[in-house]
Amino acid sequence: xxxxxxxxxxxxxxxxxxxxxxxxxxxxxxxxxxxxxxxxxxxxxxxxxxxxxxxxxxxxxxxxxxxxxxxxxxxxxxxxxxxxxxxxxxxxxxxxxxxxxxxxxxxxxxxxxxxxxxxxxxxxxxxxxxxxxxxxxxxxxxxxxxxxxxxxxxxxxxxxxxxxxxxxxxxxxxxxxxxxxxxxxxxxxxxxxxxxxxxxxxxxxxxxxxxxxxxxxxxxxxxxxxxxxxxxxxxxxxxxxxxxxxxxxxxxxxxxxxxxxxxxxxxxxxxxxxxxxxxxxxxxxxxxxxxxxxxxxxxxxxxxxxxxxxxxxxxxxxxxxxxxxxxxxxxxxxxxxxxxxxxxxxxxxxxxxxxxxxxxxxxxxxxxxxxxxxxxxxxxxxxxxxxxxxxxxxxxxxxxxxxxxxxxxxxxxxxxxxxxxxxxxxxxxxxxxxxxxxxxxxxxxxxxxxxx
Amino acid sequence: xxxxxxxxxxxxxxxxxxxxxxxxxxxxxxxxxxxxxxxxxxxxxxxxxxxxxxxxxxxxxxxxxxxxxxxxxxxxxxxxxxxxxxxxxxxxxxxxxxxxxxxxxxxxxxxxxxxxxxxxxxxxxxxxxxxxxxxxxxxxxxxxxxxxxxxxxxxxxxxxxxxxxxxxxxxxxxxxxxxxxxxxxxxxxxxxxxxxxxxxxxxxxxxxxxxxxxxxxxxxxxxxxxxxxxxxxxxxxxxxxxxxxxxxxxxxxxxxxxxxxxxxxxxxxxxxxxxxxxxxxxxxxxxxxxxxxxxxxxxxxxxxxxxxxxxxxxxxxxxxxxxxxxxxxxxxxxxxxxxxxxxxxxxxxxxxxxxxxxxxxxxxxxxxxxxxxxxxxxxxxxxxxxxxxxxxxxxxxxxxxxxxxxxxxxxxxxxxxxxxxxxxxxxxxxxxxxxxxxxxxxxxxxxxxxxxxxxxxxxxxxxxxxxxxxxxxxxxxxxxxxxxxxxxxxxxxxxxxxxxxxxxxxxxxxxxxxxxxxxxxxxxxxxxxxxxxxxxxx
Numbered sequence: 001x002x003x004x005x006x007x008x009x010x011x012x013x014x015x016x017x018x019x020x021x022x023x024x025x026x027x028x029x030x031x032x033x034x035x036x037x038x039x040x041x042x043x044x045x046x047x048x049x050x051x052x053x054x055x056x057x058x059x060x061x062x063x064x065x066x067x068x069x070x071x072x073x074x075x076x077x078x079x080x081x082x083x084x085x086x087x088x089x090x091x092x093x094x095x096x097x098x099x100x101x102x103x104x105x106x107x108x109x110x111x112x113x114x115x116x117x118x119x120x121x122x123x124x125x126x127x128x129x130x131x132x133x134x135x136x137x138x139x140x141x142x143x144x145x146x147x148x149x150x151x152x153x154x155x156x157x158x159x160x161x162x163x164x165x166x167x168x169x170x171x172x173x174x175x176x177x178x179x180x181x182x183x184x185x186x187x188x189x190x191x192x193x194x195x196x197x198x199x200x201x202x203x204x205x206x207x208x209x210x211x212x213x214x215x216x217x218x219x220x221x222x223x224x225x226x227x228x229x230x231x232x233x234x235x236x237x238x239x240x241x242x243x244x245x246x247x248x249x250x251x252x253x254x255x256x257x258x259x260x261x262x263x264x265x266x267x268x269x270x271x272x273x274x275x276x277x278x279x280x281x282x283x284x285x286x287x288x289x290x291x292x293x294x295x296x297x298x299x300x301x302x303x304x305x306x307x308x309x310x311x312x313x314x315x316x317x318x319x320x321x322x323x324x325x326x327x328x329x330x331x332x333x334x335x336x337x338x339x340x341x342x343x344x345x346x347x348x349x350x351x352x353x354x355x356x357x358x359x360x361x362x363x364x365x366x367x368x369x370x371x372x373x374x375x376x377x378x379x380x381x382x383x384x385x386x387x388x389x390x391x392x393x394x395x396x397x398x399x400x401x402x403x404x405x406x407x408x409x410x411x412x413x414x415x416x417x418x419x420x421x422x423x424x425x426x427x428x429x430x431x432x433x434x435x436x437x438x439x440x441x442x443x444x445x446x447x448x449x450x451x452x
Numbered sequence: 453x454x455x456x457x458x459x460x461x462x463x464x465x466x467x468x469x470x471x472x473x474x475x476x477x478x479x480x481x482x483x484x485x486x487x488x489x490x491x492x493x494x495x496x497x498x499x500x501x502x503x504x505x506x507x508x509x510x511x512x513x514x515x516x517x518x519x520x521x522x523x524x525x526x527x528x529x530x531x532x533x534x535x536x537x538x539x540x541x542x543x544x545x546x547x548x549x550x551x552x553x554x555x556x557x558x559x560x561x562x563x564x565x566x567x568x569x570x571x572x573x574x575x576x577x578x579x580x581x582x583x584x585x586x587x588x589x590x591x592x593x594x595x596x597x598x599x600x601x602x603x604x605x606x607x608x609x610x611x612x613x614x615x616x617x618x619x620x621x622x623x624x625x626x627x628x629x630x631x632x633x634x635x636x637x638x639x640x641x642x643x644x645x646x647x648x649x650x651x652x653x654x655x656x657x658x659x660x661x662x663x664x665x666x667x668x669x670x671x672x673x674x675x676x677x678x679x680x681x682x683x684x685x686x687x688x689x690x691x692x693x694x695x696x697x698x699x700x701x702x703x704x705x706x707x708x709x710x711x712x713x714x715x716x717x718x719x720x721x722x723x724x725x726x727x728x729x730x731x732x733x734x735x736x737x738x739x740x741x742x743x744x745x746x747x748x749x750x751x752x753x754x755x756x757x758x759x760x761x762x763x764x765x766x767x768x769x770x771x772x773x774x775x776x777x778x779x780x781x782x783x784x785x786x787x788x789x790x791x792x793x794x795x796x797x798x799x800x801x802x803x804x805x806x807x808x809x810x811x812x813x814x815x816x817x818x819x820x821x822x823x824x825x826x827x828x829x830x831x832x833x834x835x836x837x838x839x840x841x842x843x844x845x846x847x848x849x850x851x852x853x854x855x856x857x858x859x860x861x862x863x864x865x866x867x868x869x870x871x872x873x874x875x876x877x878x879x880x881x882x883x884x885x886x887x888x889x890x891x892x893x894x895x896x897x898x899x900x901x902x903x904x905x906x907x908x909x910x911x912x913x914x915x916x917x918x919x920x921x922x923x924x925x926x927x928x929x930x931x932x933x934x935x936x937x938x939x940x941x942x943x944x945x946x947x948x949x950x951x952x953x954x955x956x957x958x959x960x961x962x963x964x965x966x967x968x969x970x971x972x973x974x975x976x977x978x979x980x981x982x983x984x985x986x987x988x989x990x
Contacts, residue, residue: 001540003550005532005834005850007557010599012528013865022870025528027858028519030487031744034702035660037895038887046880319500388896 044388047381048397050364057327057363059346062099062356065090069350071114072337075138077121079342084356085112091126093138096346096358103152105136107159114169116178123157123190125178127166133180134159135190160193162186168208175216177233181206185221187233199231201238210251212275214258220275222248227451228263230275241451242278244271250294254318256301262318264292264306270316271446279450281443285316287323289410294337298344298361305347305361307335310407313349315361327359328404474524481520486512488893531784532834532850534814543812550848560601561835564818564845567592572825573839574615578622579659580862581831581853585625586844587616593627595638598830599864607640614695617655619664619678620878621871626664628652633666635678648683649674653695658704661883663720665706667697673706675720675885684885685720688917696736700762702745704888709736715750719888723914726890729765731758740779740787747808749787751776757789759810768808771798780836782829782852786813788836790824793817795838797849816847832857832864916956923952 015022030036067088074082081102085091089108092101110129117124117138124136135158168181177196180186185206186195204225212218217233226247230240246266254260260282262272270285270292290310297304303324307313313335314323333352340347340361347359360367366374388394403411429437490509496502534550536542551559567573571589578584583604586594591613594606604622615628623638626646633652635644646652650668657664663675663684671694673687689708696709705726706718713732716725732752740749747768748760757771757779774796776789787798787810799813818824818840826839830846833853838845857864866874887895907915928944930936979987 001537001545001549001553002533002535003545003553003850004530005550005554005558005561005848006529006832006853006855007555008529008864009557010865022867024859025857025863026522027527027854027856027861028485028522029856029858030484032854032858032861034743034745035704035883035887035892038883038892039660039881041887041895042881042883391896 040384041388041391041394043381044384044391044394045397047385048389048394050381051385052364052397052400054366055363057325057360058329059358059360060099061331062094062101062358063354064092064094064101065354065356068334068336068352068354069356070111070336072339072348072350072356073115073117073124074339074342075117075121076119076342082339082348082356083115083117083124084337084350085115085126085128086354087111089128089130091115091124091136094356096341096348099358103139103154105134105154105156107134107156108132110165113165113167114180116169116171118171118178118190119174125169125171127169127180127182129165131163131165132159132161133166133169133188158190158193160188162194167205170209170211170219172211172219173213173216179209179211179219179221181209181221185209185231197233197236199236199238201229201241207247208250210253210261212253212258212261213255214253218275220251220253220261222251222263226448228273228278230278238452240275240278243448243451245446245448249292252295252297252304254297254301254304255299260318262295262297262304264295265446266291267446268292268308268310269446270295270304270306271443272318279444279447280441281447283319283321284442284446285321285323287314287316287326288312289407289414293335296338296340298340299342300344303340303361305338305340307338307349307351309334310410311335311351311404312407313338313347313359315347325363326401326403328407329357330404331355332357478517478520478524481523482513482516485516485519527856529855531855532853534850541812543815545814547816547847550850554848554850558834558848561833561846562848565843567843572823572841573844574613574826575828575837575839575844576616576618576625577828577830577837578618579831580857580864580866581833582864582866583618583622584830584837585616585618586839587613587627589613591629593625593636593640595622595625595640605638605640607636609634614653615655617657617664619657620659620662621875623871624678626655626657628655628666644681646676648686649676653693654697656697656699656706658699658706658888659701659878660881661704661885661888662879663704663885665697665699667694667708669693673697673708673718677885679879679882687718687720687723689716689718689725691716696739698739698741700741700745700748701743702741703890703892704883705890707739707741707748709739709750711735713752715739715748717890720885721888722911723918724908724911727765729760731760732756737775737777738779740781742781742785743783744785747781747785749779749781749789751779751789759787759808769810771810778824778827780827780829782836782849783831783854784852786829786849786852788827788829788849790827790838793820793822793824793840795824795827795836795847797836797852799851814849818845829853831862912956916953919952919955920949923948 013023065086067086069084070087072082072084080096082094082096084094089110089112091105091112093103095102108128108130112126112128114127122138124138127133134156136154137157164183166180166182169178171178176190177187180188183205185199187197188195202225204223206221206223209219209221218230220228220230222228224247227241227243228248229238232239248263248265250264252262259275260272261275262270264270268288268290271281272283274282288308288310290308292306292308294307295304302318303315304318305313305315311333312326312328315325316323331353335349335351337350345361347361348356350356389398425439491505493502493505534542534545547562551562570592574587576585582599584596584598589612591609591611593609595604597604609629611630613627613629616625618625624635626633626635631651633646633649633655634642637643649666652666652668655666662677662679664678666674671689671692673689675684677684691710694708694710698707700707707715709715713730713734713736715729715731715736717727718725731750732754734753737751737753746762748762749757751757753775755773755775757776758767759769761768774791776791778790780788785800789796795816797814798810800808801811802809823841824838825841827836829836829852834848834850835846836849863870928941
């Protein structure tokens with residue numbers, strides 16, 4: 001006869017010395033945990049509520065410009081600094097951590113329309129409505145910079161005057177060329193006073209330009225004739241061109257998938273395209289109620305931030321139709337430029353009220369050094385919230401955002417307008433012969449045609 | 453290089469038989485951790501969703517496999533067993549024989565505590581099995597630390613005590629006394645007097661929801677949330693007095709056994725029972741639930757013990773011969789039945805989870821004259837606690853307890869700091885009473901797409917009764933200056949009752965509506981052909 005009963009010796013299950021950690025034993029058997037789904041649901045609810053409690057996205061504002069901020073540029077080699085330019089020609093380099101101006105680059109007579117930094121971080125290129133392109137030497141950041149309170153004024157390294165006002169500028173990745181947008185698209189070299197190459201199509205001016213991060217010779221431009229054109233510098237003519245219903249204010253390439261680009265349009269939506277096949281948008285991102293002025297991708301390539309004329313900044317997922325987050329303040333007026341910081345933690349917005357604002361990309365994120373146990377808890381909360389975010393109670397809390405009244409009302413009006421259009425369309429289809437009424441999907445509807 | 457790869461191929465083809473068996477074992481374990489079938493992704497047309505779900509299913513498979521491997525290799529303890537060789541039967545093995553075979557630490561768990569003065573004892577254990585509260589009918593309450601056999605506190609309340617129950621840990625316990633139920637702290641101080649419930653017959657605590665459930669002498673079921681003291685529900689069962697009440701640990705449903713032989717199951721958010729089962733021809737003596745939630749054992753006064761499958765609400769097995777006054781399931785599925793001074797332990801002789809066959813495993817007969825009042829298996833130990841008319845005892849039942857505890861669920865070796873932290877975590881995870889349902893895995897699942905189902909007639913009637921009672925029991929303001937005539941008061945009260953009734957429409961309306969429709973159809977058939985287009989189309 002064999003008999004064995006459970007007997008646990010206290011030594012095996014408790015710690016030896018008071019300086020040891022307590023012993024923890026695991027048994028993952030589901031029968032020990034009744035009602036585990038209900039407990040997870042409760043935890044998801046608590047996690048959603050905690051996220052809302054800790055959601056404080058606004059970090060600070062950088063004050064200094066005397067006119068609205070028109071454009072910004074980020075230096076990929078130096079996380080702490082950002083360049084910004086205003087409508088009165090004032091260009092500044094800011095230190096984000098102390099939110100102070102490090103140095104100023106005076107010189108432009110009119111509004112500065114474009115700013116860009118070369119890939120090695122040494123040269124800053126700016127262009128403006130005074131028909132000049134200026135190149136500046138960026139000061140190397142040293143340890144003494146943070147203690148120096150007085151601001152430095154830097155002289156331009158080079159100044160090139162040209163025939164017409166410029167609207168945008170962008171620098172090639174890993175190259176020496178930069179492109180300006182004005183009456184035509186012009187390609188310049190650092191050392192030459194006149195453009196190396198020039199593209200023209202029709203008589204309309206080019207509004208924005210962006211070089212592809214993956215292929216250094218490809219760039220995308222948008223013009224005031226509502227077109228988006230992709231040029232290849234090696235070919236001396238346009239590679240692709242589409243004409244849309246409304247003009248595109250800004251374009252951004254996805255840094256992780258360099259064949260995809262997203263265009264910020266005047267009708268309040270952003271259109272993501274595959275650069276190789278431009279006849280249909282891959283995704284339409286709709287949430288802004290007014291024109292989208294600027295767009296920038298996160299270095300992870302999974303999200304992008306947009307700033308719009310309706311005084312709000314929104315963060316969209318790269319493949320999702322609606323925004324994940326909206327940031328707004330009573331003091332922030334029309335947002336003209338946005339940038340996503342190079343460590344994917346912050347979002348910067350420059351607006352009409354002369355301020356640059358620093359926001360957290362994830363509103364409830366705990367900044368600073370996090371203990372591994374805290375990190376695990378954050379990850380668990382995120383995962384359990386995602387598992388139950390479709391249940392009504394949790395969804396109500398996760399989705400809730402306070403919107404400023406004009407945006408809320410405008411969204412309501414847009415919804416009623418779209419509903420009535422759809423209803424009318426449905427009725428037309430129901431009362432006509434099947435197959436006569438064909439609706440184009442929204443991804444194709446806003447594109448008029450592809451040329452060439 | 454090439455030779456070694458050939459060797460690998462050979463070993464893959466010719467696995468030794470032991471390893472193949474353990475693969476099968478691992479498969480069953482993996483199934484347990486997968487918690488059901490994976491979703492059928494073939495019917496999806498959305499490619500993006502399909503790839504996302506496929507990657508998630510892969511992750512589930514991986515985690516289930518890791519959990520199965522941990523269970524196989526990393527768990528510190530193994531379950532107890534009692535194996536007899538050849539002709540000897542397991543139920544002939546006596547406790548003295550067991551004491552001779554096992555180690556000293558285990559044999560300390562066999563004892564009889566004789567307290568003849570204070571009446572039959574009821575017991576309760578905490579979730580970790582470390583503490584026990586014993587309540588004697590004549591008013592003796594004793595809180596004992598089972599590991600050190602240390603009496604923490606004993607008090608004499610000088611009243612009849614009908615039942616005792618621990619709250620979420622050993623710091624609080626509740627006692628059902630003569631007129632009301634009371635909550636005591638660990639040091640014996642009376643913390644609360646629960647007057648609303650009336651004279652309580654049975655007390656049980658729902659751990660995940662922090663609800664103290666009780667049934668009183670007039671058959672009313674009360675649920676009270678002990679974190680803030682609010683009464684969540686008080687339900688009039690309408691079936692008369694009963695003192696058979698058990699909680700199903702799997703889904704938090706309370707089962708009452710009635711004198712007509714029915715077992716009804718209740719949840720706090722509805723006035724009508726979830727399920728009514730006719731279990732026995734005579735009164736139900738006792739009910740017990742298996743920890744996995746699928747099995748229920750009931751015993752009736754006609755000396756039958758029945759085992760029910762709760763998924764299909766069907767009877768699986770009947771055991772004749774004795775009238776079990778008290779029943780209890782252990783963590784490993786052993787069923788203990790107590791009659792008179794005789795304890796019988798039944799074990800599941802079939803290993804599979806789909807079919808159950810309970811047969812005699814062990815017996816224990818106590819001194820004649822000891823009437824067994826309550827049996828309860830101690831969690832995480834191979835021990836059963838017996839509360840009887842002369843005190844309480846404890847005997848060894850090998851193979852009844854779960855060998856490996858999880859420190860985050862229930863830790864018998866808890867320090868006070870761990871206990872305090874656990875209390876906070878339990879409170880954060882406290883479930884709302886709406887989550888009590890027959891199948892708790894339905895939370896988060898897809899709702900079957902149906903039109904809103906109307907509540908059943910019984911439910912509507914029950915709700916109506918409650919509303920009428922509430923209207924009748926409201927107190928009217930006493931008016932002055934000659935406006936307080938009795939005739940006006942009665943008229944006002946009648947009006948309130950009528951208003952309460954009006955919210956519940958008459959049940960008979962459905963028939964008339966369908967009759968009208970049928971008339972319309974018949975009339976349409978009689979119309980001449982030229983008028984047919986004016987007939988009402990449905």
